[in-house]
Amino acid sequence: MTTLQHIGVLTSGGDAPGMNAAVRAVARSAIYHNIKVTGISEGYTGLLEGKLTLLNSRSVSNIVNQGGTFLKSARCMEFYKPEGRAKAAEQLRESGIEALVVIGGDGSFTGATLLAREQHIPVVGIPGTIDNDIYGTDFTIGFDTAINTVQEAVDKIRDTATSHNRLFIIEVMGRDAGYIALYAGIGAGSEEILIPEKSRDIDYLLHSLNRSDRAGKTSSIVIVAEGDKSGGVFELAKTVEEKLPGYSTRVTVLGHLQRGGRPTCADRVLASRLGVAAVDTLRDGTSGVMVGLRDNRITLTGLEKACKETPDMDPELIRVADIVSI
Secondary structure, X not given: OOOOOEEEEEEOOOOOOOHHHXXXXXXXXXXXXXXXXXXXXXXXXXXXXXXXXXXXXXXXXXXXXOOOOOOOOOOOOHHHOHHHHHHHHHHHHHOOOOEEEEEEOHHHHHHHHHHHHXXXXXXXXEEEOOOXXXXXXXXXXXXXXXXXHHHHHHHHHHHHHHHHOEEEEEEEOOOOOOHHHHHHHHHHOOOEEEEXXXXXXXXXXXXXXXXXXXXXXXXXXXXXXXXXXXXOHHHHHHHHHHHOOOOEEEEEEOHHHHHOXXXXXXXXHHHHHHHHHHHHHHHOOOOOEEEEEEOOEEEEEEHHHHHHOOOOOOHHHHHHHHHHOO
């Protein structure tokens, strides 16, 4: 064990439900081990500007159930430059902060990797992003809440789709990864799911909709990840209406609705486990890694690898989606 006396914690990048639970776990774990903990507001921007607040156990009361991040988040162009990272390191040293916990996604981890490498600041990352696209963990903080939010929305849309015999094409978040679309699509019983990881052209969709029509389905739900290569939901809807005039087609873009809301129990538990694990990792003298959960066990992955590697989409889950959608 190290003689660590003071750590900092920040949230960076897009907000995700459960980030507050992770900050709470980091703070209380540090305090449990008699380590001072400072909350850094507005991510790397706040670090550069010295927006630091010493936390105690009561500072993080009643936030485990709140969405978003009470520390707030912001993009920081200055941190992209070596001079910016040097300034950040100086702020940490002047404040007596010996190590840093960064909660965020791959962009946040890229900055954390460079800060550790160039300035020799011990850093541990916690994966917080609704997209579930970080290598080294089965699930990221915020993902479970996001798919439950999408599922609830799709359930409501299906009510009107059924009432009016309509086809709804629903866009969900996932610029580079289709995890939200795949999981929520299976959970909501959608007729088709389009994701970036599995290229399916418009002819495939038309064939699928024709099959649904022959099977006697009078309404359908198609869920599309925003990064799918099919041309976008509005173009899809236009083509479907041209090729299959029998369908009354509507488009819904769920957008930032998916980021908000109170975190599910699963996200709160995951965030708590990873927050405690991050402090344990720093106390062990380990740096430059991300704490994750694989097969229900805490694992460590190099931050650089977590940034650069792409988690594999489970082909069995895609197969399941194809089977249950007939």
